[in-house]
Amino acid sequence: MNDPDDWRLEAPPTWSHYAVLAMTTYKQPSAAWDHDHCTFCYQKIAEPHIPNALPRAWLFAPTNEWVCPSCFDDLATHFNWNRPTPAGR
Numbered sequence: 001m002n003d004p005d006d007w008r009l010e011a012p013p014t015w016s017h018y019a020v021l022a023m024t025t026y027k028q029p030s031a032a033w034d035h036d037h038c039t040f041c042y043q044k045i046a047e048p049h050i051p052n053a054l055p056r057a058w059l060f061a062p063t064n065e066w067v068c069p070s071c072f073d074d075l076a077t078h079f080n081w082n083r084p085t086p087a088g089r
């Protein structure tokens with residue numbers, strides 16, 4: 001993905017560059033807060049019982065922000081995203 005007109009690149013959060021994102025199963029933080037959205041495309045991310053949502057996505061833990069798998073695939077190279085380094089590497 002190297003489209004300079006990609007609308008997702010217009011106002012990325014400040015953490016975007018060189019962020020470490022971990023594929024994470026969504027767990028709702030409280031009874032009243034049952035979903036989040038992809039930071040870039042607003043895809044809903046929630047537990048499996050929530051309709052039209054993804055149960056797993058990439059989590060940027062320091063700010064609890066989520067990136068859906070397709071945005072991760074499209075934008076990881078642009079932002080130099082990394083997966084957590086496995087132990088022993």
Ligand SMILES: [Zn+2]
Binds near residue numbers: 040041067068069072
């Ligand atoms: Zn997305």
